[in-house]
Structure formats: C-alpha cells, structure tokens
Amino acid sequence: MSHPRHGRDAGAPGRPAVLASPVRRRLLAVLATACPLAAAGAVSEAWGAEPLRIIVGYTAGGAVDTLARLVGAALSRSLQEPLVVEDRPGAGGNLAVKLMLQSRADGRTLLLAANALAANVSLYQPPPFDLERDIAPVGMIGRVPVLIAVGADSPLRSLADLLRSARRKPDSLTFASPGIGSTPHLAMLQFEHAAHVRLRHIPYKGGAPAIADALAGEVDCVAVNALEVVDLARSGRMRVLALMSPRPSPRFPGVPTIAQSGYPGFAASVWYGLVAPAGTPRATVLRLNAALRQALADPAVRRPLLGAGGEIDPGTPEQFGRLLLSERARYAALIRNESIHTE
Structure with missing residues (x-):
C-alpha cells in the first residue's frame, strides 16, 4: 500500500x-x-x-x-x-x-x-x-486497548457515523496514528478489512502530536493507546467512538467495542x-x-x-x-x- x-x-x-x-x-x-x-x-x-x-x-x-x-x-x-x-x-x-x-x-x-x-x-x-x-x-x-477517538467538536458522534462517512467518500476520511507500523496503525488496517472501508492514514511520530491534531480537527479521527486519551475523554475534550478491547470497559462507560459493533472476535491491544x-x-x-x-x-x-x-x-x-x-x-x-x- x-x-x-x-x-x-x-x-x-x-x-x-x-x-x-x-x-x-x-x-x-x-x-x-x-x-x-x-x-x-x-x-x-x-x-x-x-x-x-x-x-x-x-x-x-x-x-x-x-x-x-x-x-x-x-x-x-x-x-x-x-x-x-x-x-x-x-x-x-x-x-x-x-x-x-x-x-x-x-x-x-x-x-x-x-x-x-x-x-x-x-x-x-x-x-x-x-x-x-x-x-x-x-x-x-x-x-x-487501542481505541478510535475524535475531538469533542467532531461531527462524528459514533462508530456508525465514521463508517457511513468512510463508505460515502472512500479514502477521504483521515485517521492519525503514532506512526507507520505502530500498533494502532496495524489495528486500523485490520479494522478496515473487517468493515470493508478504506481510510487515509496520516502517520505521526508518536501519539501526542497525533492526538493534538485530532483535538484541533486537522484529522478526522485518531487510533491510539487508551492510556494516552483516558483523561481527555473523562474531561470531555475527546469522544471515544469504539474500543478494540475484547470486552467493554467501565472506564469508558457507554463506549462499544468493535466486536459489539458488528465485527465479532475483533480485538487489538x-x-x-x-x-x-x-x-x-x-x-x-x-x-x-x-x-x-x-x-x-x-x-x-x-x-x-x-x-x-x-x-x-x-x-x-x-x-x-x-x-x-x-x-x-x-x-x-x-x-x-x-x-x-x-x-
């Protein structure tokens, strides 16, 4: 690719x-x-x-x-x-x-x-x-777990919104990751295969600048380690669309897993x-x-x-x-x- x-x-x-x-x-x-x-x-x-x-x-x-x-x-x-x-x-x-x-x-x-x-x-x-x-x-x-998140001002309110947008305009929706070959990057490739969508990857050198640009709306979403966004999610500055963990987490109440969203067995951490x-x-x-x-x-x-x-x-x-x-x-x-x- x-x-x-x-x-x-x-x-x-x-x-x-x-x-x-x-x-x-x-x-x-x-x-x-x-x-x-x-x-x-x-x-x-x-x-x-x-x-x-x-x-x-x-x-x-x-x-x-x-x-x-x-x-x-x-x-x-x-x-x-x-x-x-x-x-x-x-x-x-x-x-x-x-x-x-x-x-x-x-x-x-x-x-x-x-x-x-x-x-x-x-x-x-x-x-x-x-x-x-x-x-x-x-x-x-x-x-x-790896998760998919957006800034609080993003029009994407759910994973379903993300998938609808990606299917409407293939290869135009952008996702940031900590870099080529990083765990979140590879996890998103697996998710693209499972969901039959194609997003445009924007690689960064680390999770911090990737999340910063997601907060600023420079990219549509970010795939990242949950450790790096848990406080931002709790404060309301970021919205987590989906977890890639095998099971839901009480630390992210109301956030579905990819597996719960129609892709059984999917998990990435x-x-x-x-x-x-x-x-x-x-x-x-x-x-x-x-x-x-x-x-x-x-x-x-x-x-x-x-x-x-x-x-x-x-x-x-x-x-x-x-x-x-x-x-x-x-x-x-x-x-x-x-x-x-x-x-």
Missing part, C-alpha cells in the same frame, strides 16, 4: 504538553511520593553503584515512557537498587533495542518493549535484530513487557521476573493501567517469550499482505 504524507508535526516530537500531560502529571505525582526514581545522569553518588537502567524507544511523556517510570519506581523499591529510565526514540524503537543489545548481559539494562519489538523484524529489512537469538524475555506487564540482552544469566532473569511480579502487585502501578481499561498480566519469562514469537508471526503476515514498508 502507498502511504500519504506524514502528519503536520511528524518531524517534531516536542509537542507533548497539550496531550499526555494530564496522565503524565498524575503518574509523576504518584512517583514523586512513591520513590526517588533517578533521572538519567543524575544518580546520587551515595548509591555507590551503577544503577539499573530501563531503556524506552519512545519520546518522553508518552505512554511507554510514563509506564517505564511507574514500573521502574516499583522495581527500584523491590530490588532495593537505584534505577534510571533512558528515552532513546528513533527508527520505530529500533535505536533503543540496539542500545540494549550493546549493553552487558548482566541484567542491569532492560528494555520496556511493546508490540513493535515483534513487528519490526518484518517491518524493517533487513531485520534489525533476531527475537530468538538476541532477546531474553523477562516478563510481561499487561495490555491496554498494546502489550508491554521487559526484555534483556540474550545471554543474561537464567538466575538473573528469574530474579528480575520475581521483582517485576512484585512491582505489578503495587497499587501505584496497577491503578493507572486499570484506570485506562487495561489488564495486568504478569507471567513467566517463557510465557512472554511465546507471546513474542506468536506476535512476530501475526505481524509478519499482516505486513506482508498489506505491503507495509518504512520510509
């Missing part, structure tokens, strides 16, 4: 203040009272050792960065060690993966991974890494987990997995995820590894069938 121009702020990741700020302010307030999570490069010498590090392949202030800081604070408490979060956006998350793989396989450098870890081995050619050879799964964190470089000792991986499970029992970690309609799904390293491989196969088929490519 061909790809339209990048979104208006595709080259400018510095627009997060409009957007993720309500979620970010609330989560960072939790962090400030819960744990003195160190900023990268600002670790007190009193710790006396190199801190643990979580690398994030996305911009500061977004959902993945915020989640990394929240989980990192709880991990720091559980392991009784300092921990820093380092944002390395670029190449759809591949720069962060490369940095993680260049680190020592001693368990002190982790990556907070999302769906792109499984998709990028097909989206980028040649593959930038090998999931089985290069990655040591530590554990899954959970899932958050963003999943998160921690990985380490291959070769990390098994005992270290198990220690980190146990600490992650303890962190995910912390109400300060659970509250924001559950508050966005998400699910917390801790498990073993092996379970997360199986998910990565099954997702790799699923995304490979979708990317091949749609002829999706990076620019």
Whole structure:
C-alpha cells in the first residue's frame, strides 16, 4: 500500500504538553511520593553503584515512557537498587533495542518493549535484530486497548457515523496514528478489512502530536493507546467512538467495542513487557521476573493501567517469550499482505 504524507508535526516530537500531560502529571505525582526514581545522569553518588537502567524507544511523556517510570519506581523499591529510565526514540524503537543489545548481559539494562519489538523484524529489512537469538524475555506487564477517538467538536458522534462517512467518500476520511507500523496503525488496517472501508492514514511520530491534531480537527479521527486519551475523554475534550478491547470497559462507560459493533472476535491491544540482552544469566532473569511480579502487585502501578481499561498480566519469562514469537508471526503476515514498508 502507498502511504500519504506524514502528519503536520511528524518531524517534531516536542509537542507533548497539550496531550499526555494530564496522565503524565498524575503518574509523576504518584512517583514523586512513591520513590526517588533517578533521572538519567543524575544518580546520587551515595548509591555507590551503577544503577539499573530501563531503556524506552519512545519520546518522553508518552505512554511507554510514563509506564517505564511507574514500573521502574516499583522495581527500584523491590530490588532495593537505584534505577534510571533512558528515552532513546528513533527508527520505530529500533535505536533503543540496539542500545540494549550493546549493553552487558548482566541484567542491569532492560528494555520496556511493546508490540513493535515483534513487528519490526518484518517491518524493517533487513531485520534489525533476531527475537530468538538476541532477546531474553523477562516478563510481561499487561495490555491496554487501542481505541478510535475524535475531538469533542467532531461531527462524528459514533462508530456508525465514521463508517457511513468512510463508505460515502472512500479514502477521504483521515485517521492519525503514532506512526507507520505502530500498533494502532496495524489495528486500523485490520479494522478496515473487517468493515470493508478504506481510510487515509496520516502517520505521526508518536501519539501526542497525533492526538493534538485530532483535538484541533486537522484529522478526522485518531487510533491510539487508551492510556494516552483516558483523561481527555473523562474531561470531555475527546469522544471515544469504539474500543478494540475484547470486552467493554467501565472506564469508558457507554463506549462499544468493535466486536459489539458488528465485527465479532475483533480485538487489538498494546502489550508491554521487559526484555534483556540474550545471554543474561537464567538466575538473573528469574530474579528480575520475581521483582517485576512484585512491582505489578503495587497499587501505584496497577491503578493507572486499570484506570485506562487495561489488564495486568504478569507471567513467566517463557510465557512472554511465546507471546513474542506468536506476535512476530501475526505481524509478519499482516505486513506482508498489506505491503507495509518504512520510509
């Protein structure tokens, strides 16, 4: 498939203040009272050792960065060690993966991974890494649904309105996403197939500028991670048309799922987990997995995820590894069938 121009702020990741700020302010307030999570490069010498590090392949202030800081604070408490979060956006998350793989396989450098870890081995050619050879799964964190939303002033009042408009003028209705090959982009492609419609994709570099332009009416709708719009929806600034979760969420009262809207079985979510470089000792991986499970029992970690309609799904390293491989196969088929490519 061909790809339209990048979104208006595709080259400018510095627009997060409009957007993720309500979620970010609330989560960072939790962090400030819960744990003195160190900023990268600002670790007190009193710790006396190199801190643990979580690398994030996305911009500061977004959902993945915020989640990394929240989980990192709880991990720091559980392991009784300092921990820093380092944002390395670029190449759809591949720069962060490369940095993680260049680190020592001693368990002190982790990556907070999302769906792109499984998709990028097909989206980028040649593959930038090998999931089985290069990655040591530590554990899954959970899932958050993808949703379709519009600004409060949009004439689209429901998913049915969106579909009627899309069928009346094929390929003219626009949807924004965090980027080509992002989970919301791929989820919308699947929805287009299911609903037999074609929308015009406007890719951005991250969810924040995509949502900002949806708020401003520059695009007709946005497909995005629920974490990034939950506060905007609650405040009335955005209207959520449909959830891609398997079940309705009490966090979005009255909002139907895609499955409820005539497309049984349809579901799409963003999943998160921690990985380490291959070769990390098994005992270290198990220690980190146990600490992650303890962190995910912390109400300060659970509250924001559950508050966005998400699910917390801790498990073993092996379970997360199986998910990565099954997702790799699923995304490979979708990317091949749609002829999706990076620019």
